[in-house]
Amino acid sequence: MVTIKKISEHSGYSQATVSRLLNGDDSLSITPETRKKIIHTALALGYDRSKIKTTLEKIAVVFWLTEQEELQDVYFRQLRITLEKYAKINNLEIQLITHEDQVLEILKQVSGFIGIGSFDKEELRRFKSVCSAGVILEINPEPELFDTVKPDTDRITKKALDLFLEKGYTDIGFIGGAFLNPNTHQEEQDSREIIFRQKMSTKDLLNDNYIFSAGKFTVGQGYQLTIDMINTLKEELPEAIFVASDTIAVGVLQALNEHSITVPDRLELISVNDNDIAKFVSPPLTTFRIDVEEIAKTSIDMLVDQIVHPRSITKTVLLGLELVVRKSFVPENKAD
Known part of the structure; x- marks a missing residue:
C-alpha cells in the first residue's frame, strides 16, 4: 500500500506538504516544480488517483474538426464530451483547442494533449516541438511521434x-x-x-x-x-x-x-x-x-502514463467492437 510517508520519502518533501497537496489544500504555497515532483512521485508509486483531490495536470484536447463537421458526425461529438468527463474524473484540468486558437502557444503551457480530427505530418511535428506527450485518436500520420488509440x-x-x-x-x-x-x-x-x-x-x-x-x-x-x-x-x-x-x-x-x-x-x-x-x-x-467510453478512458490513461513515465517509444492500441x-x-x- 502506497502511503503519504512513502511518497514523502521518495519525493524528498515533508509528509505535511505531501498530505496538504494531495488533499487539495488551496492555502498551500509551493512552487510548480515541487507540486509536479510530489504528484509524479505519488503516481509513479501507484497511489490511487481517485484519492488525489488536487488537479494533477493541465492537458489539452486538440479538436481539429469544424463545428459543422462535429454536428454532422455524432461520434466525434460524443468522443469530445466523454474525454472531458474522464479528464474531470482523473483530476485533470482540460482545455479545448480548435483551429481558431493559438495552438502552439497553448501546447507550451500543458503537460500533454489528445488530438481528434485530421492532422498532417507537419502539424504533428510542430506539436512535438513544444509538447512531447500526446495521443492521437483514429488516424495518426506520425505514429512514431505520438501514441495512437483507435477502434479496430x-x-x-x-x-x-x-x-x-x-x-x-x-x-x-x-x-x-x-x-x-x-x-x-x-x-x-x-x-x-x-x-x-x-x-x-x-x-x-x-x-x-x-x-x-x-x-x-x-x-x-x-x-x-x-x-x-x-x-x-x-x-x-x-x-x-x-x-x-x-x-x-x-x-x-x-x-x-x-x-x-x-x-x-x-x-x-x-x-x-x-x-x-x-x-x-x-x-x-x-x-x-x-465503445466511446473505453476510447476516452484509454486515451486519458495513456497520456497520464506518458507524463508520469516519459518514454522514447510510442504505443498503438486497437479497441474491439461489439x-x-x-x-x-x-x-x-x-x-x-
Missing part, C-alpha cells in the same frame, strides 16, 4: 463480411465515405473500403459495381451514394451492404425507403458506430458499437 475497424470489416457470407450472401456491396489525406488534400480510399476490397477479392467475390464511396461521412452523402447505386444497378442491387458508419447508414435507409426497397426483406445492412440514432431509424440498425443486433441484419445463428 479493419477487423470489424472482415467480421461483417464473414457474417454476410455465413448467411449465404455472395452479392455484397459497400457504401462509405472517403479519407481526405491532410498531407495531399486528396480523397483516398477509407481503410474500411480497402479491407472490404481485399477480403472480397480473396473470396473471388469482389464486384466493383457494388462499391459506392466518396465524400464525407454524412447523412446527405449516404443518401446520395445510395441514389447513385439504385440508379446505376436498378434491379441488380446487392443482397447485403456493409455501410461504413451509422451516419451514412441513415441516409442509405432514407434513399432505400423512398424507392420502396425494404430492409431486411430485399437486402440487409450492417453498419458501424452504434450512435443513439441507430435504434430509432426504420428499421433499427444492426451495427458494431464503438455487434449490436437489430432488424437490419440478423446473423445466421440468431435467425429463426
